[in-house]
Amino acid sequence: xxxxxxxxxxxxxxxxxxxxxxxxxxxxxxxxxxxxxxxxxxxxxxxxxxxxxxxxxxxxxxxxxxxxxxxxxxxxxxxxxxxxxxxxxxxxxxxxxxxxxxxxxxxxxxxxxxxxxxxxxxxxxxxxxxxxxxxxxxxxxxxxxxxxxxxxxxxxxxxxxxxxxxxxxxxxxxxxxxxxxxxxxxxxxxxxxxxxxxxxxxxxxxxxxxxxxxxxxxxxxxxxxxxxxxxxxxxxxxxxxxxxxxxxxxxxxxxxxxxxxxxxxx
Numbered sequence: 001x002x003x004x005x006x007x008x009x010x011x012x013x014x015x016x017x018x019x020x021x022x023x024x025x026x027x028x029x030x031x032x033x034x035x036x037x038x039x040x041x042x043x044x045x046x047x048x049x050x051x052x053x054x055x056x057x058x059x060x061x062x063x064x065x066x067x068x069x070x071x072x073x074x075x076x077x078x079x080x081x082x083x084x085x086x087x088x089x090x091x092x093x094x095x096x097x098x099x100x101x102x103x104x105x106x107x108x109x110x111x112x113x114x115x116x117x118x119x120x121x122x123x124x125x126x127x128x129x130x131x132x133x134x135x136x137x138x139x140x141x142x143x144x145x146x147x148x149x150x151x152x153x154x155x156x157x158x159x160x161x162x163x164x165x166x167x168x169x170x171x172x173x174x175x176x177x178x179x180x181x182x183x184x185x186x187x188x189x190x191x192x193x194x195x196x197x198x199x200x201x202x203x204x205x206x207x208x209x210x211x212x213x214x215x216x217x218x219x220x221x222x223x224x225x226x227x228x229x230x231x232x233x234x235x236x237x238x239x240x241x242x243x244x245x246x247x248x249x250x251x252x253x254x255x256x257x258x259x260x261x262x263x264x265x266x
Contacts, residue, residue: 004075005144006060006169022046023056027068031076039065061170085241105241112239112246119236120250128230129258131212133265136183138164139176139211143199145244146189149251156255160262170202177205184211188228189251191244193220196227203227216254218246 011024023046027034034042042065043053053065062068081091094101132138138157142150147168154164167173180186186206188195193215196203206213207227215228219235234250 004071009168010060019048019052020056020059023048023053027072031072034069035073035076085243087241090241108239109242109245112235112242113249115235115237115239116246116250119234124232125254125257126261128214128232129254129261132162132185132258133262135185135212137180137185138162139173139180139184139186140164140166140189141173141187141195141202142166142189143195146191146247149244149248150189153251153255157258160255160259162258162262170199173202174205177202177209177211180209180211182210184209186211186213188213188215189247190215190217190220191247192238192240193217193222193225196220196222196224200224216247216250 007024007027011021014021016022016025026042026046030045037045039053040050043050046053048056057063057065057068060068062071079088081088084091086094090101090104093104140150140153142148147166150166154166157164165176167176177186186209188206190196196215203224204227212230213228214230214232215225216232217225217234219233219238225231225233232250235246239246
């Protein structure tokens with residue numbers, strides 16, 4: 001799923017007349033058709049050579065064209081409500097009783113935020129913020145939706161004169177982690193802890209560095225959390241349908257609390 005996200009990331013950051021942009025547009029507007037086409041046939045439809053298509057696949061982390069086609073096939077077959085973290089019954093309710101659905105949705109958000117308030121350890125948070133204040137380098141890692149959250153936190157910390165590094169792809173993340181030392185804090189944002197199983201090499205690399213590593217996540221029971229020096233488990237249960245609301249709520253508090261403590265030091 002992450003390579004698919006990188007395709008959108010490229011499309012959002014480059015002109016539509018770029019060769020790779022044209023290929024991406026074709027792929028996502030012909031997802032069913034490409035399941036039955038060869039790399040040469042798709043290259044011809046995109047007005048590029050098969051070699052360009054091969055380089056395209058490799059540039060976005062696909063080992064081959066078959067790997068790309070498989071990922072797009074899976075993406076096309078996912079039910080729209082599954083992609084929106086919804087059960088079929090909830091989707092049907094949204095179709096037939098939108099007011100009830102929205103009421104239930106709001107109630108789940110409220111429950112999740114109350115859960116955070118019951119679990120939060122204010123002293124632990126302040127101690128972590130003190131580590132961040134004293135650290136020479138902070139690396140903040142996020143994927144897909146949490147990457148955007150990481151970018152927002154980077155801007156918020158900069159208002160308190162604290163530089164946060166947000167490497168935006170796995171290659172840059174691994175390089176940043178390799179350079180991490182005792183004066184570095186590595187923060188990993190993951191809504192449901194899926195990064196622990198989808199990027200095992202990266203997590204193992206973090207665990208072998210002398211930096212202080214912290215996983216900030218919504219409820220997860222993944223055993224690989226023990227590879228981090230510190231885990232902030234924000235909720236006591238999963239709130240799948242509401243996505244990142246709990247994590248965003250906490251991270252907003254996190255950067256605001258840092259700003260308030262930093263101001264008191266002056």
